[in-house]
Amino acid sequence: xxxxxxxxxxxxxxxxxxxxxxxxxxxxxxxxxxxxxxxxxxxxxxxxxxxxxxxxxxxxxxxxxxxxxxxxxxxxxxxxxxxxxxxxxxxxxxxxxxxxxxxxxxxxxxxxxxxxxxxxxxxxx
Numbered sequence: 001x002x003x004x005x006x007x008x009x010x011x012x013x014x015x016x017x018x019x020x021x022x023x024x025x026x027x028x029x030x031x032x033x034x035x036x037x038x039x040x041x042x043x044x045x046x047x048x049x050x051x052x053x054x055x056x057x058x059x060x061x062x063x064x065x066x067x068x069x070x071x072x073x074x075x076x077x078x079x080x081x082x083x084x085x086x087x088x089x090x091x092x093x094x095x096x097x098x099x100x101x102x103x104x105x106x107x108x109x110x111x112x113x114x115x116x117x118x119x120x121x122x123x124x125x
Contacts, residue, residue, distance in 0.1 A: 001058070002116065003098040004065045005091065011107030012065045013038060019116070021063065031057050040066035044090060045083035051090045058090075059097055066091055 002019075006012050016026065016036060027034040029042035037043070037058060044051045058064050069084045095101045100114030 001061055001094070001098050002063050002100045002102065002114075003091065003094050004063060004102045004104065005068055006104035007071075008067050010104040011109075012067075012104050014107065015102070015104055015109050016063055016065060019063070026065075031061075035062040036065065037061050037063070038065045040064055040090070041069050041083070041087045044087040045080075048079070048082040048086035051086035054090065055093055058094060064094060064098075 004012050004015060013026065016038075017023075021036050025034050026036040026038050029037075029039040029046075031037055031043070031054065040058070043054065066087065070088045075081050075084065095113065098113065100116050101112050102109045102116065103112050104110075
């Protein structure tokens with residue numbers, strides 16, 4: 001599994017497409033049969049208390065994409081704080097087990113862990 005993180009509109013989805021993934025393969029804030037989960041933070045914010053139960057299913061995915069939520073002003077709203085904390089803790093656990101972790105800033109990827117497979121290494125059967 002490759003974890004891709006970055007701010008809102010930082011180019012995470014476009015970067016996933018450069019790795020050979022198509023729009024049809026990207027699940028938006030749901031875990032289903034598709035190989036890519038996009039907007040992990042939205043999935044976690046919906047039920048922060050269930051974040052730990054997502055780990056095993058996310059580790060089975062090829063890509064997990066998450067907006068960074070830990071920077072900036074700490075929210076006053078308790079649920080926002082719980083969602084932010086649960087997302088951060090889940091991303092830490094994902095990063096520990098990920099093959100690679102990539103952070104995007106202004107559309108520029110920086111590999112902060114591991115190596116990315118080349119496009120040719122991804123089987124499209």
